[in-house]
Amino acid sequence: MANINCTGITKSYGGHLVIEGLNLEIPDHEFVVFLGPSGCGKSTMLRMIAGLEELTAGQVTIGGTDVTHLPPGQRGVAMVFQSYALYPHMSVADNITFGLRRLGVDKADIAQRMAHVAQLLGLEALLERKPKNLSGGQQQRVAMARAMIKTPKVFLFDEPLSNLDAKLREKLRTEIRKIHLALKTTTIFVTHDQLEAMTIADRIVLMRAGKVEQQGRPDEIFDRPASRFVADFIGSPGMNFRMGKVSRQGGLWAEAGSVRLALDAVLFGHLAEGQALELGLRPARMELASAGTLNAIRGRVVLVENMGAEGQVIVEVDGTDMSFVTKEFRGIAPGDEVHFAIRPEHIHAFDPTTGISLRQEGAEA
Missing domain, CATH: 3.40.50.300 (P-loop containing nucleotide triphosphate hydrolases)
Known part of the structure; x- marks a missing residue:
């Protein structure tokens, strides 16, 4: 032994x-x-x-x-x-x-x-x-x-x-x-x-x-x-981070500039109205979407990186870059306006002061 x-x-x-x-x-x-x-x-x-x-x-x-x-x-x-x-x-x-x-x-x-x-x-x-x-x-x-x-x-x-x-x-x-x-x-x-x-x-x-x-x-x-340290260290391409706050107007939302994402009530139901948070969104968990899709984010393409079977699309949203990974990257070019979305259960959020995850203990991703 x-x-x-x-x-x-x-x-x-x-x-x-x-x-x-x-x-x-x-x-x-x-x-x-x-x-x-x-x-x-x-x-x-x-x-x-x-x-x-x-x-x-x-x-x-x-x-x-x-x-x-x-x-x-x-x-x-x-x-x-x-x-x-x-x-x-x-x-x-x-x-x-x-x-x-x-x-x-x-x-x-x-x-x-x-x-x-x-x-x-x-x-x-x-x-x-x-x-x-x-x-x-x-x-x-x-x-x-x-x-x-x-x-x-x-x-x-x-x-x-x-x-x-x-x-x-x-x-x-x-x-x-x-x-x-x-x-x-x-x-x-x-x-x-x-x-x-x-x-x-x-x-x-x-x-x-x-x-x-x-x-x-x-x-x-x-x-x-x-x-946040773990989330940032693990995963390639790296996780997208955006500062935001919680809204409970008509549901449970995270708001960060033009980005408004529905949160999973099981994972984040304990968060209070107006509570500050830092959103964490993995590029590999995001996908191309149409306008009006739940949790769709709109931005303008800055760069498309060909990784073979997939591509990393870097998009400007509210003056800062975000990225997502898709197999449908070949039809996308810099300057295009695109929408991409993430499911509520794949959203991460961290305390802006301590960096500790705000997801409820034991919740599944």
Whole structure:
């Protein structure tokens, strides 16, 4: 069993507090992604779990064992870094098996493990090559094989795909996820790329300034952001935000300039007449509409971005830009007047002062 418990984790460098009192539980077999902007503490958390950074305060347990003061080699973890850190004078095979050979593991056992990880990562034809003769993606797979061959309790990935181009990142994301489904090893993956997190995680832990802003399944984080920060960080294209207020004249509405949107009474029935709010509207939840459609917004097209199967249409509304995503973008051109709409259940609203979501607790998106 390799569940991970972090209790009261605090880390400071001199007088600079990086993480304060963080608590986190990761069940056995789960694939968790630490996500957040640069400097939020996600890599520091990973390094403390690995034993590469000392805790200022708190406790880390792995599989029920207190590992807070154990060295990395005694924690049963294997780590894959952004830097491949391969020995240039060694072959792929020697790079992968170096750690086991140094520990004096039986040669037959090493050969068996080597055959397994090489097959799993598609490295059989590369075992005699030197790192300089490998592509970036191949080198990263070798680094992963070097970690996997130790059969650890926990895999730790510290932004392992950052140095790769977009196509390779997509390919390796898929491979990492497939490996996890095959091995079911408890895994923590650090990234600042929200798309990467959304595609591979069982659960996302979104961090901000050394604290957990929100955690949950990717769909929960996307559909029910707990704060404006979460809503803004997750999703591409980014969410549209507009300051407005509540109106209860003839129904329940949010008014922001020329924009007047019907609100879901289950989600927002607790809001008061005249209450200030900041609307959050996801471009992917909006669609072309005709004038008179419920929650239709009128604007003039500024730009159309072709994304292949879909297009992002950027529209000027009351002097500021909004955007929506549609498959019907090819007939739209800058200067056109368009209407686009969003269903009431997909509308988000946040407290302008605290940034906390105003949607009622437990309401579905």
